Amino acid sequence: MSSGAHKSRSPSAKGNGPDSSEETCPLCAPDVKLLRKEDWVECEACNTWYHWRCAGNGEDVKRVAKWFCKSCLEADSSRTVTFKTPARKSTRKRNVQDYANLEEGLGSDSKRFLHMMQGKHIHPDSFKRMNGEDVTLDWLQEDETAMLEPIIIEKPDGLGLKMPPSDFTADDVASELGEHTAVEVMDVASQSDAPGWTLGKWADYMEQSPEKRERIYNVISLEVSGTKIAEMVIPPKIVRDLDWVETFWPSTRKGKGNVYPKVQLYCLMGVETAWTDWHIDFAGSSVYYHILSGSKVFYFIRPTPTNLAAYEKWSGSDLQNQTWLGDMVDAVYKVELTAGNTMIIPAGWIHAVYTPVDTMVFGGNFLHSYNIATQIRVRNIEIATQVPKKFRFPMFSRLSWYVADKYLKDFRNHADLPHRVVEGILALANFLVSEVRILENGNEQSKKEGKDAPAVARELRWRARLAVGYSSEGEDEGSKQDRSRPNGVKRKRSDSEAPMVSSLFKNFRPKKWDGSIQRTENSETTIAKPNGPKPSGDSDEWTSAWLDDGNSDEMDVEGSGVQLTRRRELYTKVRKTEKGVERQKIERTVENWDWDE
CATH class of the missing domain: 2.60.120.650 (Cupin)
Incomplete structure (x- = not known):
């Protein structure tokens, strides 16, 4: 029998034998779907190659010792297909052990x-x-x-x-x-x-x-x-x-x-x-x-x-x-x-x-x-x-920074973001702030590479906190006022409470007022001199008690020898916000006390 009686090859292989690129199996139907790996067998007489699944009788092709195609068998009755003697096998069932996994306890x-x-x-x-x-x-x-x-x-x-x-x-x-x-x-x-x-x-x-x-x-x-x-x-x-x-x-x-x-x-x-x-x-x-x-x-x-x-x-x-x-x-x-x-x-x-x-x-x-x-x-x-x-x-961290940069631009442009997204951005900002703290504690090269990261992370967190409804008091999450609240609950501002912007982080500049109108109202009133001697000296210790004792519009002003000028100032300022317009009214009272010498 030819040494190539049993071979496997891919379905694209054709030719004079299983390693050629021209031959096809003579018994294959035109529309048959070939398998990736085909078993081939060669006729000992005519040297033609056949798919074993087309020409075989169900036996394992590896057991074939000498094989002839149907035409060659009919042409010479002395020819016969022979098979190798099978190796003796025990009929007792054995468990296959995976020793590598057993060593790992798996x-x-x-x-x-x-x-x-x-x-x-x-x-x-x-x-x-x-x-x-x-x-x-x-x-x-x-x-x-x-x-x-x-x-x-x-x-x-x-x-x-x-x-x-x-x-x-x-x-x-x-x-x-x-x-x-x-x-x-x-x-x-x-x-x-x-x-x-x-x-x-x-x-x-x-x-x-x-x-x-x-x-x-x-x-x-x-x-x-x-x-x-x-x-x-x-x-x-x-x-x-x-x-x-x-x-x-x-x-x-x-x-x-x-x-x-x-x-x-x-x-x-x-x-x-x-x-x-x-x-x-x-x-x-x-x-x-x-x-x-x-x-x-x-x-x-x-x-x-x-x-x-x-x-x-x-x-x-x-x-x-x-x-x-x-x-x-x-x-x-x-x-x-x-x-x-x-x-x-x-x-x-x-x-x-x-x-x-x-x-x-x-x-x-x-x-x-x-x-x-x-x-x-x-x-x-x-x-x-x-x-x-x-x-x-x-690249989870790098992707997070791209997301943060885009959402920071959205906040600055007053984009209307869903509440669930805004809450998520706050979680992202807190994560990035922790990342930049590691960066800031790193070597000089890492600081140079991430020099803008701290500003981006902290501004994003500040804007997200305001958008969610938290006060902007204190730059750092978990500041003293937050930790003092039970279970880490953070104070939310009421609808009427204006956001505080007194503690902004580095490089932040709030939006300027678009315009202001000032109106001043003056009035002069003479009231009674307060009880006690007239104050003297440069010390500030007397000021509050002495004035509070006599600072009343209902006091007797006749013969007091003291002249009070009270000036009231009213400021109105307007600026745009993310949701509309903010108008701020500030009233201030200034008093000048003059006494006759």
């Missing part, structure tokens, strides 16, 4: 998550099901609960979404991006990276039937921005309208050759029984998630302060491998998605994901301005639990 049970979940009380979800055309900025601004809970859009109509065809497969991904392109693959049993994978190897793995997969793997971090696949995908319009990278990152610093956060277009490929343990998407970013084919089951935990504290305790500790996080929180909710469904997951929601069947998903992450406080809270958890920078939102 075990090798790919269904560990499902076992831990058995018997747990899980609530059915009550999240909104919405039509695509209703998921808009107007909805976000009018509904106070918008983007605070997951929403499910069962059909993509009206969502402004574009996706590849529903039969798009891992083979197509490998063809578009290149079979030798490295891809990060997660070993489900250990929830850690499995090294040495390429897209070609992954496509071969997904082509296997579930029962032939020795281990369960998952692809959850293949970002495809700037590739041919990216041309097939457009996120929902609401995502594009909100995305900080889309709206705040300078357009001149995006595109080919520029470094910017690329987290908008992920291709996720999971096989049957794969799962991802509890996690929060980096920096508390929100997620859009479209099921192209297959299905997914999500388990959600609300991002309440108590639940986030439990997650922080659980994450990165031994509890992660021994305890189901659902036992440490108030409730777990279950959502099932099928092909064609789209879900938007808001900032900070803790979730785990199970894959019932082989599934292809496209989605992406985005930061936005309607829940900045939660995004920053999650970022702080990542720092506290020492999440490697590789798994954090790329």
Whole structure:
């Protein structure tokens, strides 16, 4: 038999043998869809190559010792197909141990998550099901609960979404991006990276039937921005309208050759029984998630302060491998998605994901301005639990400064911003002030590079505080007057209370008055000399008591020898404000006391 009787090759390979570029299998139908890797067999008599799935009889091609095509067998009855003697195998079932994972104390049970979940009380979800055309900025601004809970859009109509065809497969991904392109693959049993994978190897793995997969793997971090696949995908319009990278990152610093956060277009490929343990998407970013084919089951935990504290305790500790996080929180909710469904997951929601069947998903992450406080809270958890920078939102601080710069301009131009956004800007400003304090305490080079950052951060915070309704007393958040209030409650001004601008930060200049009118009213009155001797000397100690004793319009003025000139001044000043006009009236009384010598 020819040494090349059994070979594999890609479907594009043709020719006189499996390594040529011209030959096709004589038995293939014209419209047959070729597999990425085909098993070929060569006839010992005529040296013609055939696809084994076309010419074989169901046997494993690797067992073939000598093979003849049907025509050659009919031409010579002495010819016969022979097979290698199979190696002796024990019928006793053995457990395959994953020693690498055992050394790390992780075990090798790919269904560990499902076992831990058995018997747990899980609530059915009550999240909104919405039509695509209703998921808009107007909805976000009018509904106070918008983007605070997951929403499910069962059909993509009206969502402004574009996706590849529903039969798009891992083979197509490998063809578009290149079979030798490295891809990060997660070993489900250990929830850690499995090294040495390429897209070609992954496509071969997904082509296997579930029962032939020795281990369960998952692809959850293949970002495809700037590739041919990216041309097939457009996120929902609401995502594009909100995305900080889309709206705040300078357009001149995006595109080919520029470094910017690329987290908008992920291709996720999971096989049957794969799962991802509890996690929060980096920096508390929100997620859009479209099921192209297959299905997914999500388990959600609300991002309440108590639940986030439990997650922080659980994450990165031994509890992660021994305890189901659902036992440490108030409730777990279950959502099932099928092909064609789209879900938007808001900032900070803790979730785990199970894959019932082989599934292809496209989605992406985005930061936005309607829940900045939660995004920053999650970022702080990542720092506290020492999440490697590789798994954090790329260039988060730089993106935050671009956002701050834009919103500072909006404040200066009296832009009308939604209240939820203004509250978020205050949280962002507080975060940046803490960042610049680190910068100010750094070396001289870092100070030089960020010389404008402190002014931007502090002015943004001051303007955001006024817009939210806080007093501007004291530059620093948490000043003495704030800390003295119970539970850190800050004093809010009443509607009639004008904002105080006496303690402004460096380089701030308030808006000038647009005009002023002064009106003065004079009157002269002679009143009685106060009791006691006439004051003398240059000391100021006598002044208040002596004048208060006699400063009365009702006193007897006859024979007093004292002349009082009282002058009343009224000032009226007007200037524009963000919401209208401010008019300030100031009345002043000046008294001159003269006595006859």
